[in-house]
Amino acid sequence: MADSRIAGRAPLRILCQHEQGSCAACCGVYNFRDRSAEAEQARLLRRTERVCAAWPPGSAPDEAALARVRDELLALEAPEILFAGVKVCPFAGFVDGERVGCLLHPSRHPSGADLRDLGVYPREICGGHFCAPHDWLRAREADLAATAHGTFYGRVVTDAGLVKALVRLLDDALGRAFRGEELARAQPALEAALATLWAELRDWPWRDTDPARFGGFVFVGNEATERGVPSCLAGLSLPVEPAARAVLDALGTRALDEEGARAALVRLDELVRAVATAYDRAG
Numbered sequence: 183m184a185d186s187r188i189a190g191r192a193p194l195r196i197l198c199q200h201e202q203g204s205c206a207a208c209c210g211v212y213n214f215r216d217r218s219a220e221a222e223q224a225r226l227l228r229r230t231e232r233v234c235a236a237w238p239p240g241s242a243p244d245e246a247a248l249a250r251v252r253d254e255l256l257a258l259e260a261p262e263i264l265f266a267g268v269k270v271c272p273f274a275g276f277v278d279g280e281r282v283g284c285l286l287h288p289s290r291h292p293s294g295a296d297l298r299d300l301g302v303y304p305r306e307i308c309g310g311h312f313c314a315p316h317d318w319l320r321a322r323e324a325d326l327a328a329t330a331h332g333t334f335y336g337r338v339v340t341d342a343g344l345v346k347a348l349v350r351l352l353d354d355a356l357g358r359a360f361r362g363e364e365l366a367r368a369q370p371a372l373e374a375a376l377a378t379l380w381a382e383l384r385d386w387p388w389r390d391t392d393p394a395r396f397g398g399f400v401f402v403g404n405e406a407t408e409r410g411v412p413s414c415l416a417g418l419s420l421p422v423e424p425a426a427r428a429v430l431d432a433l434g435t436r437a438l439d440e441e442g443a444r445a446a447l448v449r450l451d452e453l454v455r456a457v458a459t460a461y462d463r464a465g
């Protein structure tokens with residue numbers, strides 16, 4: 183797992199799930215060359231159907247059947263994996279509607295038994311791992327991340343650099359520090375502005391479409407070794423806020439010429455200002 187360590191005790195605020203968003207990054211859910219919403223949905227649905235067929239909800243588990251499903255899914259998905267250094271567990275699926283989580287979690291077992299040793303990590307890691315953003319994100323940064331919904335929330339919350347840069351841009355647009363709890367009590371216009379922000383960042387028009395690109399990295403070779411990518415604004419003489427540059431690079435923006443850079447920066451500014459305006463009006 184990236185940033186893996188077992189916490190001595192659980193953090194005060196666990197970032198893995200919120201009411202409208204969920205994450206399974208440390209189970210490898212986003213570690214695929216095709217990270218489109220459609221491909222992700224199909225992959226998670228296939229896992230969920232196969233695992234639930236082997237272990238119908240409420241029944242006693244057949245561990246041999248689950249192990250067979252695991253091996254089939256591992257073989258099916260192997261050619262699509264992006265980065266060999268992050269394991270992909272086929273037991274991460276839809277646990278409640280569109281919520282991604284662990285299909286072997288003890289809460290799904292009739293007597294609460296923990297079957298997670300069947301996955302790609304020992305169950306102690308599954309139960310005790312809390313990624314670095316648990317330490318790195320301050321409360322209002324986590325609050326902003328939690329305005330992202332669905333499985334995209336996981337992509338956001340695990341990129342602390344992206345979240346921190348967006349917080350700086352939003353503070354700058356407001357002229358003061360926003361209050362995280364006020365985002366949670368969002369008014370419709372603020373919710374709409376935030377939804378537009380996240381939707382555009384997910385399908386960022388200036389992103390590098392090379393499937394080997396993930397944020398500020400590209401994964402190359404048979405072992406998909408990660409390499410840092412120069413900033414998308416490298417070599418340009420535009421005056422750019424470091425936070426805006428950080429957001430563009432975290433989004434996997436391709437190398438831009440001056441015209442493209444201006445257009446991308448203007449659009450990012452518009453998106454952030456729309457949130458700031460709606461926040462001001464909601465207050």
Ligand code: SF4
Nearest residue numbers: 198205207208312313
């Ligand atoms: S928030 Fe961190 S610990 Fe929780 S599921 Fe995502 S990557 Fe794993």
Ligand code: SF4
Nearest residue numbers: 209271274284301308
């Ligand atoms: S078994 Fe562990 S690694 Fe696999 S989905 Fe469950 S929590 Fe994630």
